[in-house]
Amino acid sequence: MSMKSKTSSKHVLLLPFMAQGHLKPFLQLAHLIRRRSRGLTITILTTPLNVQLLERMSGNPEFTEPGQTGSPPSVVRLVALPFRCSEYGLPDEAENADMKPLAVIMKLLGASTALEAPVRRFVDEEIVRKEGRPPLSIISDVFLGWGVELAYSFASLPLTFSTAGAYGSAVYLSTWGDLPRQSFAKEEGVAFPETRRFLMSLDTAGSYTNEWSEFIHSQLSKSMKSAGWLFNTFEELEPLGLSVLRSHIKHPVWAVASLGANETQPDEKKNTVLTWLDLQPQGSVVYICLGSQVALTHPQMMELATGLEESGKRFVWVIRPPLGFDIEGEFKSEWLPNGFQETVIGTEKRGLLVHKWGPQWEILSHKSTGAFLSHCGWNSVLESLSRGVPMIGWPFRTEQVCSVKMLEEMGVAVELLEGSVTKEDVKRAVNVVLDTQGKGGEMKRKANEVGRIIQLATAEDGDHTGCSLKAIDGLLHTLFQQAN
Structure with missing residues (x-):
């Protein structure tokens, strides 16, 4: 049984990083929340070209499935933030990390932190002033840790979404905090499997500069202050990785993956x-x-x-x-x-x-x-x-x-x-x-x-409710508790 809001016009804000591998899971998450709730406005905020990309993905039939019966239905909105590439030294239309050289990606990382100001204005002017209350929650990408601080400033529930799997995310969280390093010869203090090989891949890849690792360290440090985490995986697919994450993070963890957001091809x-x-x-x-x-x-x-x-x-x-x-x-x-x-x-x-x-x-x-x-x-x-x-x-x-x-x-x-x-x-x-x-x-x-x-993770039939649907119901329960 899905969770249903007792009041209308409640807002959940989603902040994805600007890369297709991040945008797709955020769109999938938005529509899972829509399907399992009533009376929610789920808004994805990103730059104009990324909104266009999300619109091309939104034609998938799964995203037009009806949500919960009753009124009002929950809705998903895509909203473009003001963004000019030239202000950040980016080439025209370089709003997305896909198929970009490392130098451009580094500038895009810097530009992503500048999105905090227009997001703050949107929350203040379009949600707080017009709806009379802040969003129930701001769910920000693990690479946009400033979203956690933003949520706290509006008294919204700050949640972090990692679009990687649980196993990979566990290694990420256990290692990036120690970077940059000069050598990965030792594994002292390492808590997760495969960390050694992960570190060596960074050491030898040649594409992970101090500037890169400093950005990741800064954003992950902020993300670690969130009140809960969402991961782009399935409970029954990665039980070990999720167990390790729960013991490490010590906050609620939801495995909320689904499928369906594929860009329309010619x-x-x-x-x-x-x-x-x-x-x-x-x-x-x-x-x-x-x-x-x-x-x-x-x-x-x-x-x-x-x-x-x-x-x-x-x-x-x-x-x-x-x-x-x-x-x-x-x-x-x-x-x-x-x-x-x-x-x-x-x-x-x-x-x-x-x-x-x-x-x-x-x-x-x-x-x-x-x-x-x-x-x-x-x-x-x-x-x-x-x-x-x-x-x-x-x-x-x-x-x-x-x-x-x-x-x-x-x-x-x-x-x-x-x-x-x-x-x-x-x-x-x-x-x-x-x-x-x-x-x-x-x-x-x-x-x-x-x-x-x-x-089966996103299926519901008779007595069966998929693990991703159960996770979304648990997430909604937490959000409505916050509202009440």
Whole structure:
């Protein structure tokens, strides 16, 4: 039974960080709250271009499902904050961290702290003055820790939302407070699993500067003062990670993940991909996509392509120019092995290259897709497992390292070897996962089991109420207690 408000016109404010991997879970959260409540206005505040991105995601049928019966219904609003890129030294339309070089991302981090002033004005002028009371709660991204201080200043309940999984978030919270470091040779005082490997990934990645770690440390320190935490995971998927977090945070923790916020793709591109997949045998295709913030070096791209070619397997590869080239520019065949496009893509018709963006949800849902080679960003992990697709992990950053380890232990993923990935690594991993008569068959079975857990998490049927729905009901109970 969901929680229902006794009075109308109560407000919950959501503040996501400006990256697609953060925006999607916030939109999913907003609509879960809408579905389980009455009389709430749930407002997502972000910059204008990110509001447009959220609007493109909002066409998903799940977001038009009716909420609780009775009146008034809860509603979700998207509100654009004033934001001028030039004021922060950002290129035009650089309001989102996706597909941006590190220098731009660093400026965007700084700009994100400047959003506090317009958010404060919005709360004061549009909520407090017009509605006569502050928001019930301000739920801010873990990277926008200033939102916690803002909530306290308005006597709203301050909550923090980590859009990563529980396992990765546990490592994040246990380590970032100690950065920047000069050396990760010791693990003294470390409380969580996989911390050593996480720290080494920071030490060797070369992209995590003192400026970056100082920003994260500052925002996490503020986020740790919140009255409760939400995590983008499922209670029954990550019981260990959530248990560790609860013992560490010592405040309420809710696992509130759901699925459904996928950006609308052009029909022409979607139809091309799905038509090609329709011609392939069931479970025979490996889908390759390394997220919106990863750019392969040219040598890495060559090794991946050669490994795919020598594996003899079918593939769909969402491909972009290599690191150092304009990511929005035209893709050049010279970035791939000699004859790759003519032979593997053209003559053999064994692969399909999809430039820049692909219809990921539809690809993962297709019967021909048998594996997903991914950076293991958390949204990609949840989408893949929800469709019962085992994974090949190629982690590049931070909690991705931890996620791959957890997935390996669950038996639903294999990892490309650390360090310089070779064509042999690619060939080996692809052949293992697509071999349904061997280890790949067992991985597929376990991925299907995890998929059923995820599907049930947001389902309600008879006596069954999914774990994510129960978590939202618990969250709403806390909010209404605050109001009363």
